[in-house]
Amino acid sequence: MSELAVEANPVSVGTNATPVLEVKDYKVGFKTERGLARAVDGVNFTLGTGKTLGIVGESGSGKSVLNRSIMGLVVSSRQIEEGSVKFHGQEIVGTNRQPYWGKKMSMIFQDPMTSLNPVMKIGKQIGEPLRMHLGMDKKQAAERATELLTQVGIPEPGRRLKQYPHELSGGMRQRVMIAIALSGEPDFLVADEPTTALDVTVQKYILDLLRKLQVERNMAMTLITHDLGVARGRTDELLVMYGGRSLEQAPTETLFNNMRHPYTEALLESIPTLDHAKHTRLNPIPGSPPDIVNPPKGCRFAPRCKYAQPECVTDDPPSVVDGDHAYACFFPVGTEANQLALEKNIAAGETAVGLPVTKNGQVF
Amino acid sequence: MVKMIATRLVLLVSLLLAVSMITFGSMNLLGDPLFNILGPAVDDPRSADKVAQARADFNLDKNLPHRYGLWLGDVLQGDFGNSYANGVSVNSIVGEKLPRSLLLAGMALVMAVVIAIPMGVFAAARANKAFDKATTFVTFGFVALPNFALGVILYYLFAVRWQIFPLKYIEDEGLFMKLKSMFLPALTLALPIAAVYQRLLRTDLITTLQEDFILMARSKGVSRRKVLFGHALRPSMFSFITVFGLNAGALIGGALVVETIFNIPGAGREIVESIIRDDFPVVLALVLIITGGFVLLNLLVDVLYTVLDPRVRA
Numbered sequence: 001m002s003e004l005a006v007e008a009n010p011v012s013v014g015t016n017a018t019p020v021l022e023v024k025d026y027k028v029g030f031k032t033e034r035g036l037a038r039a040v041d042g043v044n045f046t047l048g049t050g051k052t053l054g055i056v057g058e059s060g061s062g063k064s065v066l067n068r069s070i071m072g073l074v075v076s077s078r079q080i081e082e083g084s085v086k087f088h089g090q091e092i093v094g095t096n097r098q099p100y101w102g103k104k105m106s107m108i109f110q111d112p113m114t115s116l117n118p119v120m121k122i123g124k125q126i127g128e129p130l131r132m133h134l135g136m137d138k139k140q141a142a143e144r145a146t147e148l149l150t151q152v153g154i155p156e157p158g159r160r161l162k163q164y165p166h167e168l169s170g171g172m173r174q175r176v177m178i179a180i181a182l183s184g185e186p187d188f189l190v191a192d193e194p195t196t197a198l199d200v201t202v203q204k205y206i207l208d209l210l211r212k213l214q215v216e217r218n219m220a221m222t223l224i225t226h227d228l229g230v231a232r233g234r235t236d237e238l239l240v241m242y243g244g245r246s247l248e249q250a251p252t253e254t255l256f257n258n259m260r261h262p263y264t265e266a267l268l269e270s271i272p273t274l275d276h277a278k279h280t281r282l283n284p285i286p287g288s289p290p291d292i293v294n295p296p297k298g299c300r301f302a303p304r305c306k307y308a309q310p311e312c313v314t315d316d317p318p319s320v321v322d323g324d325h326a327y328a329c330f331f332p333v334g335t336e337a338n339q340l341a342l343e344k345n346i347a348a349g350e351t352a353v354g355l356p357v358t359k360n361g362q363v364f
Numbered sequence: 365m366v367k368m369i370a371t372r373l374v375l376l377v378s379l380l381l382a383v384s385m386i387t388f389g390s391m392n393l394l395g396d397p398l399f400n401i402l403g404p405a406v407d408d409p410r411s412a413d414k415v416a417q418a419r420a421d422f423n424l425d426k427n428l429p430h431r432y433g434l435w436l437g438d439v440l441q442g443d444f445g446n447s448y449a450n451g452v453s454v455n456s457i458v459g460e461k462l463p464r465s466l467l468l469a470g471m472a473l474v475m476a477v478v479i480a481i482p483m484g485v486f487a488a489a490r491a492n493k494a495f496d497k498a499t500t501f502v503t504f505g506f507v508a509l510p511n512f513a514l515g516v517i518l519y520y521l522f523a524v525r526w527q528i529f530p531l532k533y534i535e536d537e538g539l540f541m542k543l544k545s546m547f548l549p550a551l552t553l554a555l556p557i558a559a560v561y562q563r564l565l566r567t568d569l570i571t572t573l574q575e576d577f578i579l580m581a582r583s584k585g586v587s588r589r590k591v592l593f594g595h596a597l598r599p600s601m602f603s604f605i606t607v608f609g610l611n612a613g614a615l616i617g618g619a620l621v622v623e624t625i626f627n628i629p630g631a632g633r634e635i636v637e638s639i640i641r642d643d644f645p646v647v648l649a650l651v652l653i654i655t656g657g658f659v660l661l662n663l664l665v666d667v668l669y670t671v672l673d674p675r676v677r678a
Contacts, residue, residue: 073583102585114576119599119673129584164674180584 018089020188020220021047021070026083026093028062028069028244030076035293039065041244042083045237049187050218052211054235054252056228056267060289062244063224067190071105072097087188103133106186108210110193112173116165122176123161129184148179152209171202175209182213189214189221195230207234228268232256240264243290243300250325260325260332263301286355286363299329306363307331307341308351365670365677369663376659383655384439384648388432391644397424400448400642422448435648444649449638454645457634461618462653464533465630468622469615471543471550473608476558480604483558484565485592491570499566503559515552515625522548533628549626553619557611561604568600598672605672609665613658617650 028040039062047053055063068074070085072092085093087100097105109115117125126148127141136144142161149157152175165173174194181189191210195203211234214221225231231238231252238255240248240263248261259265269283287304290296296303302312311330319328331338345357355363398406401418405411419425423434438445444454487496506514522528534545572578573596581595618632631650638646670677 071583073579098582098585100585101583105583107580107583109576109580111576115580117577117581117595117599118675120595128581128586132585166675177580180580184585 019046019048019086020088021045022084022086022089023047023070024084024086026066026070026085027081028065028074029080029082031078031080032293036080037293038244038295039292040069041292041295043239043241043244043246045239045246045249047188047220047222047237049220050215051237052214052221052223052235054231054238055222055224055241056226056231056238057241058226058267058285058289060292061241062292063241064192066241067107067192067222067224071101071107071190073101073107102129102186103184104186105188105190106181106184107190107192108174108177108181108194111197112170112177113197115177116173118165120164121161122163122165122168125165126161126176126180126183129180133184144183145179148183149176151182151213152176152179153205154179170198171206174198174202174206178206178210178213182217185217187220189219190224191221192224193226194223196226203230210234227271228256228264229271229273240267243295244292245300245328246319246326247301247329248325248327250327254325258325258334260322260327260334261301261329262305262307262331262333262338265333266304266306283362302351303353303355304363306345306351306355306357306361307338308353308355309341309344310352313352365667369667372659372663372666376656376663379659380652380655384436384652385432387648387651388435388644389428391642391647392428392431394642397422397448397642397644422446435645439652445645447638447643447646449641449643449646454649457646458631458649458653461629461631461634462650464535464628465618465623465632466616467542467546468550468553468619468628468630469612471546472553472557472615472619473612475550475554476561476611477608479554479558480561480565481597484562484569484604485597487562487566488569488573488596489588489592491566496566499562503562506555506559509556511552511556511619511621512625514555515549515622518548518552519625533626546628549619549622549628552622552625553615560607564603564607565600568603569596572596572600601672602669605665605668609662613654613661616657616661617654 023043023045026040026043027038030037030039041062043066045053055066057063065074069079069081070092072095081093083093084091087104092100116122123142123145126145127136127138130136130141130144131138134144145161146157149160154160154172154175160168160172160176165176168176174197178194194210195206198206207230210221210223213219223231223235228238233252235252238248238250238252239246240255240261242263248255248259248264250258255264259268263285266283266285270285272280272282285304290300290303296313298311298313298315299305299308299317302308305312309331315330317328317330319326320332331341342357342361345351346359346361348357350356351363357363396406398415398418401422402411402414406415423431426434435445442455444458446453447457483499487499490496523531529548530541530545532545533549534541569592578591578596581591586595616631617635618630620632620636622628623630623632635647635650637643638650
């Protein structure tokens, strides 16, 4: 990889000559009555063959809009797209992406209860892309659909083909959805919170299944989640999104071992883990995500950040690139500046935006 | 489902019995049937024999429940009796008039569906765009316009002025001519109905198109047309077929206004004329046929629900 490329794309997954997806300064806006809602505000990433990018963030951070817009699935005359997205080296922003759907790009949706057609048999729903994209006839499609259902771990696949979605459990339906998404043999798969709507007991199964199939088929994948724990071990790279921006991006292990952005830290601290001692208090993130029509002037996370200093409120921190690690913060976690900032806020009893900070450095 | 159909059929029989009793009873409260059979001669002492004869022929010498019982016995054997007005058998009157009304209703419903489905789908696919707004305007017009006005306009334009369609209903010059002469009356009935269907379909489709499974279908690469007709249409048809059942049921009895404007001697006109001249047997026969048809059609609609949506199959 040339140094130039590294500079242009601080975070790049995979080493192939042409990455599957190359996203540069990508912006998506929606015209609203109040003004332009900047749902995605300048995101960069590169995704190589067979790699998984985890996109993590709260609800409303723009992670779903980012992925749906890249696929061109958003239907709204109020949507505005800017920047560049190259799919296999070809610019796709501003073009009709329908020819890619199902065979080159595919998507797994969040809610398997509502994402399958309730009045169409499972077999037909899986068979549709097979017949459309791979030119199979009815019989071949049925055979292939049976294979696909077997691959996603559905018992008695032959019988399932003749059933309707309401006859299957949530976990089964999500497996059917995976089978449908994979049926056209796509190069790029978007998994939009594939386990959020599922029982915890089947979450792990579905996630591991997805990872397994992704590796087997050498697909590029984005895994959207609000749970950092889900991303760990199942992604090669992580992108932490907040208010339409990427706050921190790094290879997954780097990010977990050496996290720089206070938001990433706050996200991780707000999730319970088994290593926590009994009765450990969780640290929820105070406040709510920023208004994307009128974002705060400085750092978007400053109003909720326990390290916030006066410059965080006035200036927008630029993205700092440190090897394959990028983050946008004036006082990155793990640095002396960060420690000093916290001490200053504890001493003052509040942050620069007036968020109260307790003696042991917590905000509620 | 078989159980559902069986229950409904039992219900239908009891409903027909109740309707026939009420109609039979109430018709006998109106006017004197003998007057309708014999005319002014009833009051003439010289025709006492004739009166006695008619009394016996039409069972008018028996009390009401007895007469109902006799009538019911005949009906169960497929005989609706004779008209009071001219003594012609009711079966032959119904056999002559009802098919015309059924043809009219059938053609009107087919036209309404053929017009409404594509219009509803296209309007929903481009909701709030020019086509949708134009159809909204036009459909409200058809719903608001009374049938007789629409009928007269169509009749004047297509039959009188441009002479595309015949001026009256022609039954004996072959099937094509029959259908052609029934076209304008059917269209008169169909347009306002189609307008309602189009509104219902459009609204339900717009709701369906917001569903996750539609986005899912699109992300599979299903073409726009197939998403609309293959994925979205079927789950959007429920209000439409409900109203379809009600319309179809109402049309079985003929359409008085349209039959009158286009001079079609159908069941609609027959039933009104029979009521006016207190011709009980004819009224009773038509009322029962209309009731039965209405219930059967709505049973069919209920069966259709289960065909459309596997989730309601029990």
